[in-house]
Amino acid sequence: MKNGLYIVATPIGNLNDISARATEVLAEADIIACEDTRVAKKLFSLLGVSHSKTFITYQDHNEENQAQRLIDLISGEGKSIALVSDAGSPLISDPGYKLVRKCREQGIYVTVIPGCCAFVCALQLSGLPTNRFLFAGFIPNKDKARTDMFQKLKSLDATLIFYETAPRIVKTLKAAAEVFGSRQAAVAREITKIFEECVTGTAEELAEHFTEKEPKGEMVFMVAPCPDNESGRDDLEELLKNALKKKPLKTAVREIVDQYGLNKHDVYQTALKVKDEQ
Ligand code: SAM
Numbered sequence: 001m002k003n004g005l006y007i008v009a010t011p012i013g014n015l016n017d018i019s020a021r022a023t024e025v026l027a028e029a030d031i032i033a034c035e036d037t038r039v040a041k042k043l044f045s046l047l048g049v050s051h052s053k054t055f056i057t058y059q060d061h062n063e064e065n066q067a068q069r070l071i072d073l074i075s076g077e078g079k080s081i082a083l084v085s086d087a088g089s090p091l092i093s094d095p096g097y098k099l100v101r102k103c104r105e106q107g108i109y110v111t112v113i114p115g116c117c118a119f120v121c122a123l124q125l126s127g128l129p130t131n132r133f134l135f136a137g138f139i140p141n142k143d144k145a146r147t148d149m150f151q152k153l154k155s156l157d158a159t160l161i162f163y164e165t166a167p168r169i170v171k172t173l174k175a176a177a178e179v180f181g182s183r184q185a186a187v188a189r190e191i192t193k194i195f196e197e198c199v200t201g202t203a204e205e206l207a208e209h210f211t212e213k214e215p216k217g218e219m220v221f222m223v224a225p226c227p228d229n230e231s232g233r234d235d236l237e238e239l240l241k242n243a244l245k246k247k248p249l250k251t252a253v254r255e256i257v258d259q260y261g262l263n264k265h266d267v268y269q270t271a272l273k274v275k276d277e278q
Contacts, residue, residue, distance in 0.1 A: 001028045003078045005070070005103050007096065009089045009115025012218075013192035015046055022113045023047055029082035033058040033070055035094065039086045058083065060095050067099040074108055089117040093137050093163055119161045122188035122220035125198040126159075129225055133159040139172055139221070146172065150179040152259060160223040166215040173207035173221070180223050189219035236267065240274045249275060 006025050011017040026032065027049045034040035037055040044051040058066050073079040085094035103110045119135050136153060139162045140146050153160050164172050169187065176185065180203055187206055188198040195217065199209055203223070236256070243252035253271050257264045 001025075001030075001080045002109060003074050003080050004109030004111065005074060005099065006080065006082045007090050007100070007110070007112040008082045008084050009113060009117065010043055010084050010087060011192065012088045012116045012118050012121070013190065013196075017116050017192060018047060019113065019115050022115055023049060025082050025113050026084070028080070030054065030079040031056060031070075031073060031081045033066075033081050033083045033099075035059055035084075035086045040084055043084075058095055058099070063095050063098050067102045070099060071102055071106055071108060074103075075106065087116075087118075089115065092117055092119070092135075116192070118191060118218070119163070119220055121191045122186075122198070122222060123159065123161060125188045125191065126186035126222050127198075127200060128159045128184065128186060128222055130159070132157065132225070133161055135161045138163045139168070141168060143175070146175050147179065150176060154179055155226050157225045159225055162221045164219055164221045166217060166219060169215045169219060169221065170207055170210050173203045173210065176203035176221070176223065177207060183227070184224040186222045187215075187219055188222070189215070190217040191220070193217070236270055237274055240267070240271050241278070244271065244275055244278065 006029060008022050008025055009019075010022065026044065026047070031054045032040055032044075032051075033056050035058065037057060040055055041051045056066070056070065058070070070081055074081055083090050083096055083099065085091075085096070088094070090096045091100065100110055123130055123133060134153065134156055136149065140149060162172075164187075166189075173185075173187075182202050184200065185203045185206055186198055186200045187210070188196075190196045199206060201209065239256055240252060243256060247255070249271050253264065253267050257267050
């Protein structure tokens with residue numbers, strides 16, 4: 001096996017979702033870089049792959065130091081390293097991108113062995129539009145940060161996808177109901193596991209559902225794209241009119257673009273028009 005970094009996806013619930021290529025790479029790699037050696041070794045046991053090889057932890061807090069150590073093992077000692085996370089695709093709300101970046105900078109061979117990723121499966125299950133979507137990762141736990149995040153993404157013409165945990169989901173859905181109103185939303189949970197389900201409705205309906213039925217397991221929350229009438233020109237013109245009363249044009253444009261995630265050129269052109277009319 002060629003020395004280098006192998007990014008290997010592992011199942012998110014159902015063990016049979018491991019690919020033949022992933023099993024082969026895990027069996028042959030000299031070193032396994034993982035978030036938690038116990039979790040990784042358990043996976044190896046379940047797959048029937050020997051774990052008598054080196055396991056090295058690679059986590060958010062030691063990413064910088066470990067990255068160079070792993071690279072030294074690849075380039076200095078000719079090792080092949082398989083990077084796995086506890087479940088799913090490494091680097092997706094999991095550590096790894098700094099390692100990949102450093103590998104690229106230092107001309108190290110990097111390849112990917114694709115497989116499960118929870119947000120892709122959730123989107124497929126949801127029935128929400130798939131032509132354009134934005135994966136926003138984990139939702140902050142603090143009330144203001146959560147609402148700010150929703151506000152920032154609210155005007156995007158894209159299905160929004162978030163990772164969330166069971167204990168926080170009702171609070172999140174209530175906050176989402178305030179921002180997204182009657183838009184369709186979905187919560188997909190326990191994907192590929194026995195109790196897999198995808199519940200759909202408005203955020204308010206979903207909040208009621210999970211208030212009555214205790215939320216359990218791992219989950220992904222999704223919201224339909226911004227409807228045309230919500231992000232329409234009238235709203236934008238109104239926003240700009242108010243902003244331009246207090247701020248220079250460039251500042252008003254920048255703040256609105258940042259807050260609502262709109263196209264800078266469009267906002268700028270509308271701002272010029274509004275200013276002309278004022
Ligand atoms: N790297 C993983 C991936 O490829 O999806 C994600 C890791 S992130 C630390 C863990 C989050 O992914 C969970 O909190 C949950 O939001 C989501 N997740 C993971 N497995 C899931 C599953 N089986 N069903 C629903 N969501 C899942």
